[in-house]
Amino acid sequence: MASSQNYSEAAGDLRQFLKELDDENDLLVIKSEVDPEMELAAITRRVYETEDKAPLFENITGRVGNGLFRVLGAPVGLSRVPGQRLGRIAKSLGLPSTATGKEIIAKINDAKHLKPLPPNEVASGPVKEHKIFGDEIDLTTLPTPRLHQHDGGKFIQTFGMYIVQRPNGTWTNWSITRAMVHGKQTLVGPIIPKQDIGVIYQEWKDLGKDMPFALCFGVPPAAIMVGGMPIPKGEDEAGYIGALVGKPLDAVKCETSDLLVPANAEIVMEGFASISETAPEGPMMEYHGLVYPGRSKECPLFKVNAITYREDPILPICITGRATEESHTVWAVMIAAEVLNICQNAGLPIQMVWCPFESHAHWLAIQVNRQELLKLKTNMQDFCVKLGHIVLGSKPGWYIPKVFLVGEDIDPTDLRDLLWAEATRCEPGTSEFLFDEYGNIPLIPYVAHGTKPVRNNKKVVRCCMLPCEFVDEELPWKVGSFKGSYPPDVQRKVERDWEKYGFDAL
Ligand SMILES: Cc1cc2nc3c(=O)[nH]c(=O)nc-3n(C[C@H](O)[C@H](O)[C@H](O)COP(=O)(O)O)c2cc1C
Incomplete structure (x- = not known):
């Protein structure tokens, strides 16, 4: 893609957005007749589940002439184009289709500090x-x-x-x-x-x-x-x-x-x-x-x-249901950005917030800025309670019952990282901080259809950081992974010779 491209154009105009999706092989114009009585929706649902191209249905049974209407399915679904999984979210916000979750949240959050137009x-x-x-x-x-x-x-x-x-x-x-x-x-x-x-x-x-x-x-x-x-x-x-x-x-x-x-x-x-x-x-x-x-x-x-x-x-249209549809790529992403803004306005040392798609807008992964955290000379209990009141008591906090606090070595947009952090660093009872003074959106299945609590359904901050992360300058552990367990020169050699060993290129 030309580097001179004005990424804002697609953010300001749906037709330009669709043209660019088409250019990037992420749009499928369907000209054969499709029945709006469920066939159209079933196609779109399968598109969400396979992360396929956004379907633009031009020939819908019952449509008269060029009048109301063509239908666009999965407008902000995930994409299968290599390196562009979040491409439709990014393009909607005026970013290149290759933008990462972190870049997307930064763009939304940065605009909060600009003069409204x-x-x-x-x-x-x-x-x-x-x-x-x-x-x-x-x-x-x-x-x-x-x-x-x-x-x-x-x-x-x-x-x-x-x-x-x-x-x-x-x-x-x-x-x-x-x-x-x-x-x-x-x-x-x-x-x-x-x-x-x-x-x-x-x-x-x-x-x-x-x-x-x-x-x-x-x-x-x-x-x-x-x-x-x-x-x-x-x-x-x-x-x-x-x-x-x-x-x-x-x-x-x-x-x-x-x-x-x-x-x-x-x-x-x-x-x-x-x-x-x-x-x-x-x-x-x-x-x-x-x-x-x-x-x-x-x-x-x-x-x-x-x-x-x-x-x-x-x-x-959005065909709601199991992730990943627009409730997750739009609502959950925008909730995450707003929560980051709320944390930063409150002076909390938070550098990234993400709402994992797979949590269906029920979890927030909140990542600390460790240098700033250490300056506070705080501890797990005090920090999590303060964070919980600020986040869970906020406007977007009404939608979200579960917060996971993670350190800088955890990528909040990577569910494998988040699971690893929760499994290894969050101690049942000790690292969990409950709040029952803030209500929950009644749409959450266990709120509407679960055991009725005496007061509100609780919310929780799960601290996926160990106590030492609040005090020690240097983390006392090393990570068992390709990046963590071998010196840089060994890593570089293995990467360079990967195909020579007989593996496929990564
Ligand atoms: C695809 C999609 C569908 C939504 N459907 C509804 C809905 O039916 N009812 C609702 O209250 N919020 C719905 N939302 C969430 C609201 O748009 C969201 O909470 C937003 O912040 C509400 O606007 P407000 O902050 O100006 O009140 C939906 C969001 C998305 C992305």
Whole structure:
């Protein structure tokens, strides 16, 4: 790839993102007819599980002409392209596809320290190429994919971004929350009170007015990443996204409200979330890989009174379930970056945070900066308790019940390292610090369906560092590995002569 490439372009524009995926052999345009009644989702699920190319379905049974819509599966799935496993995450954030987990977290975290760049309002944009209103809209006739056989409906909204604003206009929230088709002009979806959309919805409820919303599909990849990021309440995502991409996003006004939406979005549905009308919603397969069939819940109705869209628009989707899908590559990665930011703002000697995909957004691996840790002259107990209160009591801490504290010799993005550290350095009871003053997201299976605790379900910091790591300048052990057990000249010789011995090149 040319070194002059402007990596931010793909982060700011889905079509550029797809062009670059295609150039890198990480996109598969499927022109043969695919049935949205589960075949499309089954293909996408297999793609997640094999880390294959992102499928762009162009010929979906029931789609009319160049109208609504093509479907993009696994938009931020993992990649099988050599050296680019995290390529779609990296590209979404304006990094080269070869970026490591550490580089990805650094990019997200660094943008936190830049000046926010709020959107730039423009008169029109591609999302205004087509407009339909009122009775022209019939969501039930769209080729909305059925995502899993045990879902309680067809979820059109799994990877779009809601835009809502508090009634006095001082805070605009961009976030991801799911929705299924309910009727010709209605969606239904959960609004969790603790999420920012829930806080803003409550303000509209208190006023006695329905909440205006814009549901935007196919937004700039950096915007959807940040839509899944738990940034502090009252802070606008849009300005931070501008800082992340390096320039403000172009935005256009909605047809039926003053909300601004990304001008290059693929599809925007506009309307009002009812404060009085509800309908049964779900269940839907969850990000932890389980669904409890047959259990629907009453959720607010979202009335759609206008849809604007580009020519030949694309609906990105996420097929939730076992890792690795976007709940893990987007939500979990963005949680990790926000936790690093929270630790560093609190003055803790933490240099890296990762949420292992395989933990399905239930674990955080938090790595200390040892030089800084030693300066604190602390000990395991005091440090872990302090860290636990700061992390587990934070906004992203609500999602995460289990923290693993690791030393500098452990790569938090390498699950083998993390397991080794936990197995060898974390002593049951002694190195585990429990917290029951902070609640947990009720979606965690053992929270909703486990033994009911007297108080909250506990959270834990597992210290995967030995006591000496808090005090000794030099670690007293040596590691039994190719890198740890042989002098550099022997390592170099073995590496150089590897193929001469008869092995395949590594
Ligand atoms: C693919 C995907 C699907 C998500 N679905 C939901 C959802 O249905 N409900 C929800 O409350 N959060 C969902 N989230 C998580 C929220 O987007 C995330 O917690 C975000 O921080 C919420 O925005 P806020 O911090 O502005 O409240 C999803 C995240 C991703 C990446």
